[in-house]
């Protein structure tokens with residue numbers, strides 16, 4: 019653990035000394051302060067001068083005692099990218115990792131954002147497993163540029179040409195004279211450089227020379243998450259803070275009318291009631307009062323909302339008709355007709371809830387003079403959150419001092435601004451710091467869900483068992499969210515038609531880890547197995563044949579088959595299933611081995627093997643952890659999770675009626691192998707989710723001869739499939 | 742409102758609250774011990790697990806009045822330098838992802854090992870099944886408990 023352990027021994031407010039003229043304090047990253055220059059309560063501490071100019075660059079600050087602070091632009095929500103990004107910089111900087119601390123960068127997308135293609139500036143949103151792959155090029159450059167500044171500073175000091183200098187961890191070396199300077203010594207000599215040239219590719223490290231990238235490394239945030247010191251937004255307390263809870267529309271779109279306002283106002287400790295478009299905000303002196311008073315709000319809700327009569331189970335009945343509607347692509351129509359065999363199969367999936375362990379919450383404070391604001395949020399989208407607050411308050415975004423905290427789970431839910439906007443409205447009404455809490459019930463009842471959908475799959479096969487036509491129609495609510503993962507770029511299939519047909523049920527939907535890849539890959543991988551089985555072909559061979567133009571994909575699949583001993587039959591009462599997926603540029607595959615308890619309809623997953631090709635992997639152990647988590651979270655959604663609506667209202671309310679996977683339901687073995695690669699990095703955080711649905715469904719079909727086609731595979735569905 | 746005195750991590754603390762207030766909020770808001778988390782408020786998820794007289798309880802449903810006279814231990818009271826054997830095992834196995842559930846996980850693991858120094862796999866799974874982890878870091882939770890059992 020090196021740096022974290024040592025760092026903790028130092029006093030939390032470390033005096034940095036004079037760098038670039040100013041005296042600054044930096045709060046120990048151990049506590050991960052909400053921003054650079056405030057303590058763990060969020061109270062500003064002394065800053066001698068502005069953030070820029072103190073540093074070797076905007077990414078790197080070097081202290082005289084050789085400690086190096088690296089700024090993290092990404093949201094740390096468990097995926098580990100705050101460590102991975104710092105490792106990328108440290109690698110090219112030639113930093114001594116045991117002396118690196120990582121702190122949150124300010125929420126300044128113009129400085130710390132990244133463009134979608136991974137070049138240039140852009141957004142600070144953390145979504146789509148894109149962080150490492152997007153920042154990889156920029157941050158290698160950032161590290162190399164910081165090293166460039168140190169090299170030039172040393173050249174000037176030592177009076178030697180810069181090309182005679184080299185670096186070792188935290189040192190510049192002049193071999194010819196045997197002299198060396200520590201980075202800490204150089205830090206105080208650094209003159210801020212306005213422009214640093216782009217370091218040419220050939221001067222960056224060759225992957226074989228990496229000391230940090232691709233090596234085992236502990237995550238920076240882990241120790242603070244083992245002693246309770248990691249700070250989440252819900253943990254932040256600021257002086258004069260009041261608490262708020264909102265009673266929101268049970269049916270999306272309904273507007274409130276509070277009928278017992280005076281009774282509530284007269285409750286001791288109630289500070290204010292704020293009427294919002296979609297609910298009633300209750301502001302109180304204590305959090306327990308807010309929780310206790312929320313159920314006492316008597317509210318009449320407006321009718322005439324799209325979702326008023328929405329019944330999610332019933333809605334499925336209308337989907338096949340929509341899926342039946344013809345397509346106009348003549349080639350596909352002909353191909354589907356002209357095969358020697360044709361196939362058609364419907365798959366379904368229910369809504370699922372993010373269930374991130376930390377419910378939505380935020381603190382927003384609006385200044386007395388109405389000119390500035392401050393916010394503390396655990397978020398995936400700091401840039402747009404900041405703008406949203408500014409919009410509500412009618413101020414410029416630059417006047418919002420936005421503090422980012424650790425995120426207690428995001429999974430896509432915290433990549434929007436709805437809850438931050440609410441907090442801003444409350445703060446505007448009261449001009450005091452307001453901490454808005456969503457109870458677990460609020461979080462679920464007013465959730466934004468992965469869409470429910472029907473997947474209509476059709477295919478035809480020629481006399482050589484090649485798929486010659488393919489049609490995939492997705493019907494459901496959630497529009498583009500349903501489309502991701504519907505393409506099959508690694509299967510050579512001609513004559514394809516893929517289409518999303520949206521029916522607006524008027525409910526809230528959102529990206530959920532891997533977005534459409536969960537449902538779509540479940541359907542595709544199940545369907546591929548259905549075809550292979552009918553053709554009496556081994557599902558592995560059948561896929562390898564489809565992938566024959568893509569050796570990289572084949573390797574991912576072959577490797578997992580080897581790990582799982584695919585050709586060796588499972589013990590009696592068990593069977594194996596296989597699946598493949600691509601997500602965020604990465605390739606993954608999975609084999610699972612399961613049994614079924616026919617008495618109670620429970621699927622028991624015994625073993626899971628998985629492979630991942632994600633190009634260069636910066637933090638291999640963390641990549642494995644992400645695969646483990648993604649696979650098990652995916653398994654949770656496949657076996658257990660379901661949100662249902664009746665009369666437009668969510669039926670579930672907490673973890674008792676919305677069950678997620680527990681420790682006693684995990685497999686005995688979950689083995690993940692990362693494929694070695696020198697290709698550019700691709701996404702990891704979501705790659706585990708899409709492969710597990712198909713693997714489970716296929717194993718179940720092999721074991722029982724019956725196919726489960728509607729996730730989640732709850733015991734009642736299993737029992738009726740086997741009846 | 743009443744003045745209530747409780748013992749937390751070896752210190753006497755007096756707060757002015759409704760005695761029915763869940764001890765979770767007393768710890769988090771009044772005493773600034775924010776390592777104990779709110780996850781469900783209904784004794785379902787385990788994120789708020791603390792020890793009362795050495796026994797794990799759900800702080801979200803335990804009124805502070807029920808803690809008077811007892812000894813409360815929270816994650817902050819487990820060790821000075823994050824070096825309790827269970828914490829060390831948690832770091833070695835790199836368990837936490839988002840980390841939000843982990844205080845509760847660690848407090849449960851500590852009481853498991855206190856009652857059963859050498860639990861087998863099934864006993865660990867079953868005992869730890871009261872603590873939800875949405876990041877599903879379960880493989881490493883189990884592994885860390887096994888490491889801690891071996892070390893202590």
Ligand code: FES
Pocket residue numbers: 778779780781782783784785786787788789790799800801802
């Ligand atoms: S918050 Fe207490 S058990 Fe979930």
Ligand code: FES
Pocket residue numbers: 096375426427837838839840841842843873874875876877878
């Ligand atoms: S680590 Fe995120 S909920 Fe357990």
